[in-house]
Amino acid sequence: MKNPILIGFMGAGKTTVGTTLAKVLGQPFYDLDDAIEKHLGQSIPSYFNEKGESAFRQVEKELLARHLSTDNVLATGGGTACQVVNQALLRADKRPVVWLQASDKTTLENLSAEDWQKRPILADKTAEDLSKLKASREVFYRKTADIIVNVDQKTPETIAEEIIDRL
Ligand code: S3P
Numbered sequence: 001m002k003n004p005i006l007i008g009f010m011g012a013g014k015t016t017v018g019t020t021l022a023k024v025l026g027q028p029f030y031d032l033d034d035a036i037e038k039h040l041g042q043s044i045p046s047y048f049n050e051k052g053e054s055a056f057r058q059v060e061k062e063l064l065a066r067h068l069s070t071d072n073v074l075a076t077g078g079g080t081a082c083q084v085v086n087q088a089l090l091r092a093d094k095r096p097v098v099w100l101q102a103s104d105k106t107t108l109e110n111l112s113a114e115d116w117q118k119r120p121i122l123a124d125k126t127a128e129d130l131s132k133l134k135a136s137r138e139v140f141y142r143k144t145a146d147i148i149v150n151v152d153q154k155t156p157e158t159i160a161e162e163i164i165d166r167l
Pocket of ligand 1: 008010011014033078118120
């Protein structure tokens with residue numbers, strides 16, 4: 001069985017579910033946002049501020065490409081699967097791509113004020129803006145995913161079990 005790649009909007013629980021899933025599968029876990037911050041030596045919001053989104057997307061693409069060849073449970077960032085170039089990379093990897101699909105309600109509940117601040121894409125955005133952005137991205141998630149798992153009102157353990165059942 002090949003280890004899955006998790007995609008989905010901010011606040012869907014990609015990192016939490018990925019960590020749990022990796023533990024259950026006894027596999028290493030790789031978090032793309034974490035790797036980007038380590039690589040840059042600075043936080044994503046601070047890099048966004050300094051260099052802007054397109055520079056961030058370039059680094060994101062490079063690290064994604066570098067780590068697709070290693071077979072770990074991989075959690076992507078919320079915008080990763082929405083970049084056309086990354087979609088091609090993800091599809092070419094032949095690993096199951098799992099979309100963690102969350103309602104707007106769950107997304108808002110999962111994103112604390114602090115989490116919100118850590119996401120430069122959400123800076124100065126309202127809940128209504130978030131909902132629109134999320135809707136506009138869902139077409140990309142749907143197109144890239146092999147498996148769609150709804151995460152509403154489920155624990156990370158339940159979601160991990162559901163993913164494993166469907167791999
Ligand atoms: C982003 C989501 C973030 C991070 C960056 C951009 C996005 O990841 O990659 O802030 O464009 O949705 P999370 O989904 O882990 O918050």
